Amino acid sequence: MRRLLFFFLTCLLLVSGCQKQQQENPELHFHVAALTGPLTLNPVFVRDSASAEVAALLHTTLLVTDPQTLTPRPRLITAWEYDREKLTYLFTLHPEAVWSDGTPITAEDVAFTLRVIAHPDYTGLLYLPLRYVLGAAEYKAGHASGLADGAIAGIRVLDEKTLAVTLKEPYAPFLSLLTFAPLPAGLLAEVNIRDLESHEFSLHRPVSSGPYLLAEWKRDEYVHARANPDYFLGKPALDNLYYRFIPNAETQMIELLAGKLDLVPTAVKVEDVAALRENPDLKVYSNPRLVYDYIAINTKKADSPVSDKRVRSALAMLLDRKAVVDNILLGFADPLYGPLLPLHFAYDPALEKETVDLAEARRLLVEAGYTQARLRLIFNAGNPVRENVSLVFKEQAAKIGIDIRVSLLEWEAFLAAITAGDFDLAILGRGVEADPDLSYHWHSAGPGNTYGYSNEQVDALLEAAAAEESVAERTRLYREAQRLLVEDVPAIWLYARRAVHAATAGLDGFIPHPENLFYNVHEWKLAGEGEE
Secondary structure (H helix, E strand, O other): OHHHHHHHHHHHHHHHHHHHHHHHOOOOEEEEEEOOOOOOOOHHHOOOHHHHHHHHHHOOOOEEEOOOOOOEEEOOEEEEEEEOOOOEEEEEEOOOOEOOOOOEOOHHHHHHHHHHHHOOOOOOOOOHHHHHEOOHHHHHHHOOOOOOOOOOOOEEEEEOOEEEEEEOOOOOOOHHHOOOOOOOHHHHOOOOHHHHOOOHHHHOOOOOOOOEEEEEEEOOOEEEEEEOOOOOOOOOOOOEEEEEEOOOHHHHHHHHHOOOOOEEOOEOOHHHHHHHHOOOOEEEEEEEOOEEEEEEEOOOOOOOHHHOHHHHHHHHOOOOHHHHHHHOOOOOEEEOOOOOOOOOOOOOHHHOOOOOOHHHHHHHHHHOOOOOEEEEEEEEOOOHHHHHHHHHHHHHHHOOOEEEEEEEEOHHHHHHHHHHOOOOEEEEEEEOOOOOOOHHHHOOOOOOOOOOOOOHHHHHHHHHHHOOOOHHHHHHHHHHHHHHHHHHOOEEEEEEEEEEEEEEOOEEOOOOOOOOOOOOHHHOEEOOOOOO
């Protein structure tokens, strides 16, 4: 009996000791809300925000942009030199950076990734900076193999951690576009590029390089990521991060208030901010984003009144943007009068003036031959801000004789209408780059020039600005290009919304970033937890 009692007491002490050890060194679990789940885990095929955010957890980018200035900063690339005469960048990779399988991340991995992006079969969105690399266009046009093999003239591996990239012409935004992550050549070099997006690397458990490693991807519920103990910037303090798919904003708030979420990022409803700020258990963050809302004008629709610049100019005189920001967005946005955002170094504050003039708008409409006009405006369902903007716009338009027929469409139907051109006006959002270069959307040959805008003067200004090193001169050129754009009225710019995040008050180290939610996730901590 005594032996049995001794054995029982010993077990109790052991269990108690184990529990105490677990309590002293608990694993930290952090829950982040997301409206949707990712479509891919492959960082070079990202086309949606959820995939971009998960990619930022699992994969380390070559460079990052400063959250305040948007200037390029080191990450996987720790240093670079630029030879202006030879148009050559010399990049050095972090000496301790390794893949999750323990192999070093090398210059060949970066060179391979650049070949993937330049490959004829690549269907992702990262080719823009490669257009300026010597030999990349020829590779894209003539590479015969299905693999990303061979060579691009302007890309040279000098040693395991050093890479040289030569441009075919000066291109000032180049560094700011290197904010994507490399792929492991050792794993993927023998995969046809046309098969890469459906490869297990993209859809299951990739060899990765970021602050977190994929533990589980439960398709309809969450991505569970575990802290990478070998991350070259240090193992994150938050041991487990759950990126949870909660498609309803109200449900996200309920779970946050119940303590089941630690962070609701980016899209907290502005009408909830005041109450959240009064909650001592929560903290609200707000920061500008590189995204704006605008009214797209379908100038390709030949039978539409909007094909006449005078009608477009009249429409641009209807909305008081500051009133929209104050009354609909409760101040959590910047009124926008052109395509450059306040974050951009070339932003022009001289444009910050309201041009509401109903009498002049009516005069222009009549001058264009329209005493009355009917236009179809579309926007996506589930966006109350855009719905309210459309109603204000409709009310103002009616005052000058324009009947705006508003159509609220589910997302798939909305995209189909945009693709088919079945609209006169559409309220859309658009993401822009950290550099103020407007070429992607507004150069006549820009890959994102959806509506066929063309102005030779604007083209020339954008080309000159992209080739210019002086920030002051680039600012002058971009401001002049923007002035001409605004005069042509290819769109009506509305506002640049601010991101609004709500987090547990115990979160330390969170730095809101205009482009990257998980910019410094390896530095996040929960105050008072996990400490001895």
